[in-house]
Amino acid sequence: MIEIDYKRWGILRSKLVFFGDDLPTTEGYHFVIVENCFSKLTYHPFFILREKNNIIIDLTKEIEVLFNQMTKMRRRVIKDGLKMDYQITHQEARLDLLREFKNLYNRFIPGKGATPIVSLNHFKALLPYMTIFQGKYEDRTLEIVLLVHDGQTVKDFYNVRDESLKGSKVLNCIGSVLHWEILMYFKTLGYRTFDLGGVVPSRPAIQDYKLSFGGKVIPTYSYEAALTPMAKIIGKIQQISERKIRRFCHRNL
Numbered sequence: 001m002i003e004i005d006y007k008r009w010g011i012l013r014s015k016l017v018f019f020g021d022d023l024p025t026t027e028g029y030h031f032v033i034v035e036n037c038f039s040k041l042t043y044h045p046f047f048i049l050r051e052k053n054n055i056i057i058d059l060t061k062e063i064e065v066l067f068n069q070m071t072k073m074r075r076r077v078i079k080d081g082l083k084m085d086y087q088i089t090h091q092e093a094r095l096d097l098l099r100e101f102k103n104l105y106n107r108f109i110p111g112k113g114a115t116p117i118v119s120l121n122h123f124k125a126l127l128p129y130m131t132i133f134q135g136k137y138e139d140r141t142l143e144i145v146l147l148v149h150d151g152q153t154v155k156d157f158y159n160v161r162d163e164s165l166k167g168s169k170v171l172n173c174i175g176s177v178l179h180w181e182i183l184m185y186f187k188t189l190g191y192r193t194f195d196l197g198g199v200v201p202s203r204p205a206i207q208d209y210k211l212s213f214g215g216k217v218i219p220t221y222s223y224e225a226a227l228t229p230m231a232k233i234i235g236k237i238q239q240i241s242e243r244k245i246r247r248f249c250h251r252n253l
Helices: 063-068 072-082 095-112 121-125 169-188 204-211 229-251
Strands: 002-008 012-018 031-037 048-058 086-092 130-137 140-149 153-161 193-198 216-226
Touching (some): 063 169, 095 121, 095 130, 095 140
Parallel strands (some): 012 031, 153 193
Antiparallel strands (some): 086 130, 140 153
């Protein structure tokens, strides 16, 4: 389990939990968020429960089994990609790497309907539990993947790639190679579970990509509580602001 305290928007004391087995105390907090629970937790009236289906890969399987459970196309792309001169690196998260990720994310992700990253506050608090994988080709960063992990479970937290090269074979292979290297890295460390993220019916290309790695689709549960009047007001303001930012970014692409 990962449990961190951070200041939401720099002012509101908040708690963020991953892979929790119980809901944490709410006393003294404006917000408490519990993400990626693999079973329902004891009901608590302050929390809103959200359920979604995530793609989970069992890292206890043999390497050959992990590879063969992927679709034929994904295996082929990985084999082709491993022949290319990619520079794949993994590092403990640092603030300069997070800033590089943020710049790339905010350059390309709003065009896909996501909200740009404004603050790195909760990213900074997660630094002790985060590893960054980076894929380059000829010293150009093609893709960055942020992963959070607790010794047993690793989650694909955020990732982004350089969409200016969309359609090129160089870019088409890098994501598959990166995720294969990530699986092998955490398997070697003795991790048991890799969470590739949720299925996305509204974005079939992303959903098909995730499913092609052969994981099992299982329900996961998240809980969020806005616990003070100030938190509830600012939360509403944030929702409105994010919608306006997404519309603005989409219009200006």
